[in-house]
Amino acid sequence: MADSATLVIGTRGSPLALAQAHETQDRLCRATGRDETQFALKVIKTTGDAIQDRPLSEAGGKGLFTRELDIALLEGAIDCGVHSAKDIPTYLPEGIMIAGYLPREDVRDVFISARAARLQDLPPGAVVGSASLRRQAQVRRLRPDLAVTLLRGNVQTRLAKLESGVVDATMLALAGLKRLGMTEHATAIFETDEFLPAVGQGAIGITARAGDDRVLDLLARIVDPETGYALAAERAFLTVLDGSCRTPIAGHARLRDGVLDFRGLVLRPDGSDAREVALSGPPAEAAALGAEAGRDLKARMPADFLTL
Known part of the structure; x- marks a missing residue:
């Protein structure tokens, strides 16, 4: 740490990443009664930010948005890393742990288009862009019947690409639009029973050095146990399936009336086949x-389901 009174928060430099880092900073200020100068932000450019011309699955998959922050953590340049939980790899480098998650935002995806009010209303052959x-x-x-293409950034x-006509429609996470104050761009919201979100969607995960008790104690004041249970189930699901950016996997858990409900979905990339699961249990067994x-x-x- 820069000094004994400062915790350095590592973050990517995108507007959404900075919004998430500022939320973390604000929560720490409120929880400790200290001002924001005690919780400095340090922007770190990641490999994922630099790749805009091809799918992340072709460049190494998950970890491209966290690798440089992990290095900074291990080197002591930062004290914690703030990430979109869905970007955190299944396996973390030795010496790094997930300290917890902030209270989860809305997990749903949104449909955005000037050509139709809903995905179902797009004309055949319309172009839908997504990086996911x-x-x-x-x-x-x-x-x-729609044309689906890569849309990075x-x-x-x-x-901006949607407005310029590069694609006719796209989908984004509602949580990101809320954090950026841009929900007016949402044309329609998908309910989770129609369009299951990504594992970790809507949650902000915070990583720290394992055994760094002072930092972990500070972070324990702001992390949310309920979100932690949900993410424990979702990430365990992903681990068993060896999920990566190369695999279309969706999963969502939520705690209701003391019971953790989980839904999971795996699809072939062309959408021609899918397998679903739904289970419930106590949160302690997430x-x-x-x-x-x-x-x-x-x-x-089928044996080839995750490879085709």
């Missing part, structure tokens, strides 16, 4: 529940 294999596969599953870049859901799906998938 999960979104691409679910669109193809619902509307195999931050939220503002994707909206990781076991997610792992069981993953094993159930894996047992019901």
Whole structure:
């Protein structure tokens, strides 16, 4: 740390990443009674930010948005890293742990288009752009008559490409639009039973050095146990399926009346086939529940399901 009174928060430099880092900073200020100068932000450019011309799955998959922050953590340049939880790899480098998650935002995806009020209303052959294999596969599953193409970039870049006519429609996370104050761009909101979100969607995950008790104690004041249970189930599900940016996988857990409900979905990239699972259990067994859901799906998938 810069000094004994300062915690350095590492973040990417995109507008959404900075909004998430500022939310973390604000929560720390409120929880500790200290001002923001005690929780400095340090912007770190990641490999994922530099790649705009091809799918992340072709460049190494998950970890491209976290690798440089992990290095900064291990070198002591930052004290914690703030990430979109869905960007955090299944396996973390030795010496780094997830300290917890901030209270989760809305997990739903939104449809954005000037040509139609809903995905179902797009004319055949319309072009839908997305960087997410999960979104691409679910669109193809619902509307195999549409053209689906890669659309990379931050939220503002994707909206600009949509406005210029590069694509006819796109999908984004409602949580990101809320954090950026840009919900007016949403044409329609997908309910989760129609369009299942990504594992970790809507949650902000905070990483720290394992054993760094002072930092972990500070972060413990702002992390949310309920979100932690949900993410434990979702990430365990992903681990069993060996999920990466190369695999269209969706998963969502939520705590209701003391019971953790989980839904999972795996699709072929072309949307031609899918396998679903739904399980419930006590939150204390969240990781076991997610792992069981993953094993159930894996047992019901053809051997080549995750490779085609």
